[in-house]
Amino acid sequence: xxxxxxxxxxxxxxxxxxxxxxxxxxxxxxxxxxxxxxxxxxxxxxxxxxxxxxxxxxxxxxxxxxxxxxxxxxxxxxxxxxxxxxxxxxxxxxxxxxxxxxxxxxxxxxxxxxxxxxxxxxxxxxxxxxxxxxxxxxxxxxxxxxxxxxxxxxxxxxxxxxxxxxxxxxxxxxxxxxxxxxxxxxxxxxxxxxxxxxxxxxxxxxxxxxxxxxxxxxxxxxxxxxxxxxxxxxx
Amino acid sequence: xxxxxxxxxxxxxxxxxxxxxxxxxxxxxxxxxxxxxxxxxxxxxxxxxxxxxxxxxxxxxxxxxxxxxxxxxxxxxxxxxxxxxxxxxxxxxxxxxxxxxxxxxxxxxxxxxxxxxxxxxxxxxxxxxxxxxxxxxxxxxxxxxxxxxxxxxxxxxxxxxxxxxxxxxxxxxxxxxxxxxxxxxxxxxxxxxxxxxxxxxxxxxxxxxxxxxxxxxxxxxxxxxxxxxxxxxxx
Numbered sequence: 001x002x003x004x005x006x007x008x009x010x011x012x013x014x015x016x017x018x019x020x021x022x023x024x025x026x027x028x029x030x031x032x033x034x035x036x037x038x039x040x041x042x043x044x045x046x047x048x049x050x051x052x053x054x055x056x057x058x059x060x061x062x063x064x065x066x067x068x069x070x071x072x073x074x075x076x077x078x079x080x081x082x083x084x085x086x087x088x089x090x091x092x093x094x095x096x097x098x099x100x101x102x103x104x105x106x107x108x109x110x111x112x113x114x115x116x117x118x119x120x121x122x123x124x125x126x127x128x129x130x131x132x133x134x135x136x137x138x139x140x141x142x143x144x145x146x147x148x149x150x151x152x153x154x155x156x157x158x159x160x161x162x163x164x165x166x167x168x169x170x171x172x173x174x175x176x177x178x179x180x181x182x183x184x185x186x187x188x189x190x191x192x193x194x195x196x197x198x199x200x201x202x203x204x205x206x207x208x209x210x211x212x213x214x215x216x217x218x219x220x221x222x223x224x225x226x227x228x229x230x231x232x233x234x235x
Numbered sequence: 236x237x238x239x240x241x242x243x244x245x246x247x248x249x250x251x252x253x254x255x256x257x258x259x260x261x262x263x264x265x266x267x268x269x270x271x272x273x274x275x276x277x278x279x280x281x282x283x284x285x286x287x288x289x290x291x292x293x294x295x296x297x298x299x300x301x302x303x304x305x306x307x308x309x310x311x312x313x314x315x316x317x318x319x320x321x322x323x324x325x326x327x328x329x330x331x332x333x334x335x336x337x338x339x340x341x342x343x344x345x346x347x348x349x350x351x352x353x354x355x356x357x358x359x360x361x362x363x364x365x366x367x368x369x370x371x372x373x374x375x376x377x378x379x380x381x382x383x384x385x386x387x388x389x390x391x392x393x394x395x396x397x398x399x400x401x402x403x404x405x406x407x408x409x410x411x412x413x414x415x416x417x418x419x420x421x422x423x424x425x426x427x428x429x430x431x432x433x434x435x436x437x438x439x440x441x442x443x444x445x446x447x448x449x450x451x452x453x454x455x456x457x458x459x460x461x462x463x464x465x466x467x468x469x470x
Contacts, residue, residue: 014385
């Protein structure tokens with residue numbers, strides 16, 4: 001039997017070039033949406049509902065949801081949560097439902113609707129995610145959320161680490177994956193340090209979130225694989 | 236005075252995210268259009284007219300042009316030239332005009348029409364190109380032609396080498412440029428070897444053009460900077 005395929009989509013603007021049907025799409029927004037969603041589930045959040053607009057998240061408060069909204073790296077005024085991983089460590093979140101909208105990550109979950117399965121990828125759950133994909137034997141697309149449709153380094157580095165984990169059992173199809181792997185191999189000695197050099201991180205540094213970067217670079221501290229079922233992310 | 240900016244566009248699908256006005260756009264299609272165009276000019280070709288379709292190139296034969304057409308890595312039947320660099324070493328091409336259409340490269344020249352200047356980039360003219368840009372003091376966009384709107388390694392590697400040459404005098408703005416530089420630094424010990432591992436190169440190997448790859452990886456053997464003026468590429 002031929003090996004399943006592994007492809008990397010470097011930004012949402014490139015997603016239309018790929019056929020998602022029958023595949024697992026792993027959405028990757030390392031700084032910070034998909035990392036923070038993993039933190040939330042580990043804290044005991046029951047589900048996340050990704051929505052496009054802040055007012056949609058607000059509206060869901062009356063149905064018992066906590067509203068989370070981030071734009072351009074900042075928590076929006078009037079919302080309980082932003083997308084810093086530290087927001088999602090609060091034990092009060094156990095068993096709660098969270099409606100969340102972010103600049104890049106939640107949009108990508110919606111764009112992936114044609115996939116057979118949509119999963120959440122971050123360094124925090126890398127091993128569990130890799131194991132899940134390998135056991136599924138399905139074709140995989142690593143979908144980097146990027147920054148406003150542009151390429152970013154941290155999501156690509158994760159795609160490279162993820163490809164490394166799958167490479168023995170998968171056919172790595174595209175130049176994007178090869179580039180992601182080599183960048184990861186180049187940067188893996190000190191990922192957090194490497195990310196601080198990225199322009200994306202520099203933008204965040206001005207917002208004072210160096211701590212978030214360090215947190216999000218922790219490797220495989222959670223044994224979970226969040227996935228989309230209907231409109232919700234669940235475990 | 237602030238430094239001019241250097242940005243990298245990884246594929247044509249990402250070009251709409253960038254503002255080209257007032258900037259130099261360097262079109263990069265290492266395997267093989269922009270490399271072969273440099274070879275042609277070095278041989279003495281008077282001008283290249285990039286066109287969208289093979290029949291447009293054919294039509295120009297009656298106006299004294301030589302017609303060149305490549306699709307999917309192959310010279311089209313009935314055309315004098317394809318896009319192998321070796322096609323453009325023929326001394327008979329001296330003072331001739333060539334109408335050319337290729338899978339990726341010629342399209343990118345047309346997509347760049349909003350730029351102040353459109354230049355041709357390849358390893359073969361890297362130093363001359365870098366010097367030209369530095370002397371211009373203009374903002375620069377390295378525009379990778381990719382493969383059918385997808386990312387490819389060899390164009391990105393060139394963008395990295397080009398960025399390395401400009402980095403002291405330019406502000407490197409985006410994660411794409413940082414990634415391109417690190418990939419180049421990672422691969423530069425043996426570029427041709429690295430490229431053979433790329434899926435794009437593997438596709439070409441099946442077409443038997445390993446020789447072309449090696450030729451196109453030669454660094455700065457031509458002291459020329461082809462540029463678009465109106466509908467034509469000239470020196």
